[in-house]
Amino acid sequence: MVLLKIISWIILIYGIIALIIRKINLSRLKLPLAVASSIAGAILVVLLSLIVVVGPQEVAVVTTPSGVRPEPLHTGWHIIAPWNNIHYMDKTVWVYTCANAQGEGEKPNSDAIWAPTKDGIKLGFDVSVSWRIDANQAPWIYQNVTENDGGRSGRYIWLEENVIRAKLKSALALTVSGFTPIEAYSTKRNDIQQEILQRLKSECQQYRIIIDNVDVREVYYNEEYEKAINAKKLAEQEALRLIEVTKQKEEQLKQATIDKNIAIEKAKGESEALKIKGQSISSNPKIIELEWINKWNGQLPTYMMGNGQGIMVNLNNK
Structure with missing residues (x-):
């Protein structure tokens, strides 16, 4: 639009200058199309002065001699009478x-x-x-x-x-x-x-x-x-730590109790076994000989005490 206005004014000015030169009879300098340029330039200038261009980011308000027109001009080209004024406003965010x-x-x-x-x-x-x-x-x-x-x-x-x-x-x-x-x-x-x-x-x-x-x-x-929030968070973290420590101690106590009960039961079992074994030996002394035979490895002893004589006999002498 700006370029068109510039061109129209150039044409108009050219036509006016050509008419002036012709009027003062400067025969040596002749510019062609003086009348045509003047008329065309004037028409273009008038027409372009009536055209209003509203950009994509704008909205235009028209003020007339009677006041503000209630309808705005949106993006595009509009023909407006030259006695009206245009006020552009930003419609972007x-x-x-x-x-x-x-x-x-x-x-x-x-x-x-x-x-x-x-x-x-x-x-x-x-x-x-x-x-x-x-x-x-x-x-x-x-x-x-x-x-x-x-x-x-x-x-x-x-x-x-x-x-x-x-x-x-x-x-x-x-x-x-x-x-x-x-x-x-x-x-x-x-x-x-x-x-x-x-x-x-x-x-x-x-x-x-x-x-x-x-x-x-x-x-x-x-x-x-x-x-206050930071203090509360620290207190909550400390409380959680103490709860975790308490849980660990409770688990350790439970495990210790279990180990204690196992040891007690094991001792009771061993005691009961010895008691039964003692009663068996008392009622039947031959059990000792049987135990000795079960544990013998098949070799004769190297030494043997004499029966009541206090003499040790070497059984390996030949």
Whole structure:
């Protein structure tokens, strides 16, 4: 479009210069198609001045002598009367972030949102909101939201600071108050995101804002509560260690009792066996000779005591 406008102006200027040269009778310099160029250039300039091009990431608002036209211009080429003005607005997605770390959010300082849980414990949240204007409602936004001296981005900055931020804080506080700290920190984070998203969608409709997504990026405990949690975790770990030690000692005691009972039963068995054996020997002395025969290895003894004489006889002498 810009190139066409440049070409049309070149043609028009060429035709005007050619007519001027012809008018002052400069016979030595003759430019052809003076009249045709002037007419064609003028027609092109007028036609192109009526054409408005709206880009794929924009929506345009038309202001007429009677006010703002309620219907916006969407992507494409449009013919607009030259006495109307065109105002372009961004319809792409913007992201507003509140973050605890400095420099990560829209504010240069630490800007996490702190809200109390069901237990009254305050938690900090890093939150990002993806939003955009309702392109069909661009004329309403143009009329009702100030640019605040910020150029084309002024309305969006105003909406983020005065609508997105305020509504986000309110929605997050109302949502988090229904959850415990543990739920907000881990198990129910997705549920919290969805509830905040639904609240924001409802609250921002009146400003013709569309909320696409809410992302709870991080959750923080305050310093005192974090210390209490760490102390509790250490106590729980120590309790688990003591339980494990107790279990080990109980197992050792059980095993010792079992070993003791085995030893007692074994001793009782051996005692009973000796008792039975003694009774058998008393009633039948020949049992000793039988035991001796069972244990004899077939060799005669080297020495033998004489019967009551105190004399040792060497049986190996020949």
